[in-house]
Amino acid sequence: MTRVITFGTFDVFHVGHVNILERAAKYGDELIVGVSSDKLNFSKKNKYPIYSQEDRIKIIQCIKFVKEVFIEESLEEKLNYIRKFKADILVMGDDWEGRFDWVKDECKVVYLPRTPSISTTEIIEVVRSGRK
Template sequence: MKKIGYTTGVYDLFHIGHLNLLKRAKLECDYLIVGVTTDELCEQRKGKKPIIPFFERMEIVEHIKFVDEVVPQVNMDKFEAWQNLKFDRMFVGDDWKGTEKWNQLEKQFAEVNVEIIYFSYTTHTSSTKLREILDKI
């Protein structure tokens, strides 16, 4: 049976950490769906708009060979995303592991046989670090 995977991100200032996450996720599933966070949701959650506009970020992610489908992430409700996409595995950064929110999501997803797989982040590169460098220029 085909395993469908799902992950989300802003993917602003696309870098090797993003690529590594998508590559690792694809190794864990047959079909990888990636939710790209809209500008509005990013601004609502982080208080700032991404540097790269939403449709450009969508196009960048669509052209990554490990990605089979790209969808807009318009809210943070992962269970709603599952209801729409019916994935079997969800990939997320390990900085969320053990938090109250994700412990609850693990229980909720276990009821519908969805496995949450945590990946470690690339520590030496992040969009936040890149943005900080750009702000100094």
């Protein structure tokens, strides 16, 4: 059984999120998803997500090809999460290209292209500004 793990904020859930999760799931038999905690997001971006970590977890849990969901508390814990969930493959978006190559001794690392022309940040800006 091949276990795939990926991580993300998954705020203001959109088709780009579905696409990357669906493609990640195809690399194995089980997909495990780490959802960044509110605290982790604040430490990375100096702002909290629009949706709480509980809501974001619930959204990801409802996706039929996701086997398990957990809270990611720290970027530095990636290797521990990989070990804890016995992941064979780490899948990340290509905006992280090369940043997780250091775990290649533990599992295969795959960087997938993001869905073009869609971004959570852009969606939030459009909504806040009232643009269409």
